[in-house]
Structure formats: structure tokens, C-alpha cells
Amino acid sequence: MADRPAQLIACHYCDLLQREIPLNPGCTASCSRCGAVLYRNATDSIDRTLAYTLAAAVLFAVANTFPIFSIEVQGDRSAINLYGAVASLWDQEMKSIALLVLITAIVMPAVELISMTYLLLPLKFRRVPPGCALFMRTLRYVEPWGMVEVFMLGVLVSLVKLTSSFKVIPGIALWSFGALTLLLAAVASSFSARDVWARLEQGNKERGEP
Numbered sequence: 001m002a003d004r005p006a007q008l009i010a011c012h013y014c015d016l017l018q019r020e021i022p023l024n025p026g027c028t029a030s031c032s033r034c035g036a037v038l039y040r041n042a043t044d045s046i047d048r049t050l051a052y053t054l055a056a057a058v059l060f061a062v063a064n065t066f067p068i069f070s071i072e073v074q075g076d077r078s079a080i081n082l083y084g085a086v087a088s089l090w091d092q093e094m095k096s097i098a099l100l101v102l103i104t105a106i107v108m109p110a111v112e113l114i115s116m117t118y119l120l121l122p123l124k125f126r127r128v129p130p131g132c133a134l135f136m137r138t139l140r141y142v143e144p145w146g147m148v149e150v151f152m153l154g155v156l157v158s159l160v161k162l163t164s165s166f167k168v169i170p171g172i173a174l175w176s177f178g179a180l181t182l183l184l185a186a187v188a189s190s191f192s193a194r195d196v197w198a199r200l201e202q203g204n205k206e207r208g209e210p
């Protein structure tokens, strides 16, 4: 950030315009009027977010492929995975819930992870991916709709209820969902849109674009 020219930044809370100053790694700039945090110089936010995103993508693939849990009834064991749960809700005429699970636990996290990787992987190697503004906007809209943690909570409540009647065996996907919840929180907290825009700006300048 130190090589960027000083720019004006408006406080999100009180609208005071202030001049940006270069920060040391790990430092935070606060509004001089209301004290709200204006921006941070998070060290390696792009590298860290990319690492969390790639780890989350692996867990997401595992969570979607393997069974969440199995139920054993009189020696017969039947396993259920995420798609199976959605299909079964759909078949039982709970179409709106099936759609909600499909969107919040599968589609939105997938879009988020794909968009993050598409943006951050080239940026790590100082390249500017085409259509990056579109992907930044997509991330902003998608983020509030990814609710893996709510899904996880629902599954745990169902498991506790089921254990009173059946023998329930947790599957690999259940542990993956647990770890995925933590990793998605880490992605959200380490992602800095400001750093991404700064890297994009720098990349465009190096290519001679305005």
C-alpha cells in the first residue's frame, strides 16, 4: 500500500473525508472524528484468504460427496449425503425447504469458493483476472446467503433427535461440514476487498491500463 498515491476515504459512519496514509503491517487507521475503523493493513490477506479458500474447497467437495450420517435399523444401514437429503425433502413435498437447503448449503458456498479462487489465485501471481469487477460484486451478493453453519446446526439437532430411536453413525461429511464452517468464517474474516482492489489497480498499472 505504501506505493499508492494518497487518496481520500470517507468514514462509513460519519462521512468525514480523510486522506489515506500508509500503514505498517498489522496496523489500523481510525476515523479522526468518530474513531470507527477505516482500513487495516492486514499482512498477506490475499495469500491467507486464498489458503483458507483452497482448504475450504477440498472440504466442500468431501462434504458433498460422502455420507453425512448413516442410520442402522435392525442390522440394515442406510447412509444419506447432502444431495440425498435435498432429494428426499423434495420427494416429501417439502420443496421450499429442499430449495433453501440447496441454495444456502450447496449453490451459494460453491459460487463463493469459485469466485474467491478465480479472483485470488491470479492476483497471487500478480495477474489480473478478466471480469474481476463482476466477481467482486458477485461475492458481495453471495456472502450473506451462504449458511453452512445454519445447516450444520439443523443436522446436529436432527441427529440428537434420531439417536433416541435409531443407531446413528456420523459420516465423514459431518466432520467436513464442521471444519468447513470454521474455514468459511476464516475466509470471511481474512478477506479484504480493499487489498484486492489495490492489487487489481497495481496490476492494471503494470500492464499500462488506467
Ligand SMILES: [Zn+2]
Residues within 6 Å of the ligand: 011, 012, 013, 014, 015, 016, 031, 032, 033, 034, 035, 036
Ligand atoms: Zn467517522
